[in-house]
Amino acid sequence: MANKIVGRATAAIMLPLLGSFIAACSSAPAGEESRATEAEALKSAPVSIAKTTDGIQQASAPAGAKLIYRGGRVISNVQVVPVLYGSGTYISQVSSTSATAGASMFSFYRDITVSTYFDWLTEYNTTISGGTNQAIGHGTAVTTRQITPAASRNGTTITDASIQAELCAQLSAGTLPAPTHDAAGNNNTYYAIFFPKGKHISLGGTPSCQAGGFCAYHGTVASCGGKGEVYYGVHPDMSAGSGCDTGCGSNASTFSNQTSVASHELVEAVTDPEIGIATVIGPPLAWYDATNGEIGDICNAQLGTVSVGGFNYTVQKEFANRCGCIVTPPIVTPPAGACAHSVCATGGSLTSGCNSCVTSICSVDPFCCNTSWDSICVGEVSSICGPPYTNCAEP
Numbered sequence: 446m447a448n449k450i451v452g453r454a455t456a457a458i459m460l461p462l463l464g465s466f467i468a469a470c471s472s473a474p475a476g477e478e479s480r481a482t483e484a485e486a487l488k489s490a491p492v493s494i495a496k497t498t499d500g501i502q503q504a505s506a507p508a509g510a511k512l513i514y515r516g517g518r519v520i521s522n523v524q525v526v527p528v529l530y531g532s533g534t535y536i537s538q539v540s541s542t543s544a545t546a547g548a549s550m551f552s553f554y555r556d557i558t559v560s561t562y563f564d565w566l567t568e569y570n571t572t573i574s575g576g577t578n579q580a581i582g583h584g585t586a587v588t589t590r591q592i593t594p595a596a597s598r599n600g601t602t603i604t605d606a607s608i609q610a611e612l613c614a615q616l617s618a619g620t621l622p623a624p625t626h627d628a629a630g631n632n633n634t635y636y637a638i639f640f641p642k643g644k645h646i647s648l649g650g651t652p653s654c655q656a657g658g659f660c661a662y663h664g665t666v667a668s669c670g671g672k673g674e675v676y677y678g679v680h681p682d683m684s685a686g687s688g689c690d691t692g693c694g695s696n697a698s699t700f701s702n703q704t705s706v707a708s709h710e711l712v713e714a715v716t717d718p719e720i721g722i723a724t725v726i727g728p729p730l731a732w733y734d735a736t737n738g739e740i741g742d743i744c745n746a747q748l749g750t751v752s753v754g755g756f757n758y759t760v761q762k763e764f765a766n767r768c769g770c771i772v773t774p775p776i777v778t779p780p781a782g783a784c785a786h787s788v789c790a791t792g793g794s795l796t797s798g799c800n801s802c803v804t805s806i807c808s809v810d811p812f813c814c815n816t817s818w819d820s821i822c823v824g825e826v827s828s829i830c831g832p833p834y835t836n837c838a839e840p
Contacts, residue, residue: 533641
């Protein structure tokens with residue numbers, strides 16, 4: 446594993462220690478690419494990529510895990526564009542371009558970005574001192590698009606450099622919709638790229654769906670012509686015989702394994718979209734744990750279910766600093782105790798000292814104890830009080 450900083454980084458889900466699969470990172474051959482895995486590019490910090498333990502659900506996050514804000518952008522309201530990389534055989538749910546034909550990758554992105562799985566990501570807003578002043582909200586998805594890559598970028602093995610170049614070419618040609626932006630001009634669009642059966646991806650010399658390889662990753666194009674920064678995810682085929690079918694998920698359903706991996710990359714892209722151009726533990730990284738990686742890495746291989754849009758989707762748990770590995774935080778309404786009413790309900794003013802949460806809030810917002818306990822006071826419970834009050838103000 447290379448110890449020096451070598452240009453750009455990406456965040457990858459590595460294959461597990463399972464049968465013949467041995468999770469590891471290999472350094473890029475000299476001169477091959479300027480990109481590297483997250484572990485290689487940021488090693489001097491140092492950093493490691495979390496390895497999956499397929500089929501063995503971790504009980505909790507690693508001890509001491511904590512995402513720290515490093516100064517970079519997040520994605521405010523993600524717009525997901527699912528992309529099919531050329532012709533070939535895809536699992537039916539990946540290749541579906543219909544907005545109404547049952548569960549698909551398109552419906553997954555459409556539904557999951559407006560679900561409770563996304564609601565709690567406000568914990569990672571950057572409306573803080575030194576931040577980019579972004580609030581993470583719900584997202585959208587456009588119907589799946591299929592591109593026709595240049596032959597030189599569509600061999601049996603496709604490098605990350607080729608994927609970047611093809612993405613930029615398709616954007617320039619207008620085949621793919623251009624990135625959208627929030628009110629401050631920050632990029633909102635994430636291109637989730639899927640590959641047909643028989644295609645293999647090389648990320649700095651590290652292979653997809655092979656021993657020591659990866660299941661998926663997300664990255665950043667530093668500049669895509671006049672399109673600026675571009676955020677993307679790479680999803681190799683996971684059908685039977687691909688290698689990723691046995692190394693990247695224990696669910697009997699290929700589609701469920703696909704959505705669990707996709708959820709990992711999507712939420713990482715939302716909370717740390719510029720990792721592909723990071724060279725140190727600092728800007729442009731956003732929310733990052735120097736030991737354990739990104740929001741999905743910390744909870745790697747821990748699965749849950751989100752029911753939304755009439756479907757039940759398998760997702761990976763993500764890491765909340767306040768709650769640990771979760772799909773959605775538990776909604777806790779603590780008892781009123783010595784207070785006139787619960788801190789999670791609006792009402793008359795509460796008396797400072799009736800519990801520690803009220804004391805903390807009234808020290809910074811005296812209105813809550815002097816006039817009334819209004820919706821603003823309730824909204825401050827999650828951000829100021831912490832457990833057991835965490836999330837009581839969420840929908």
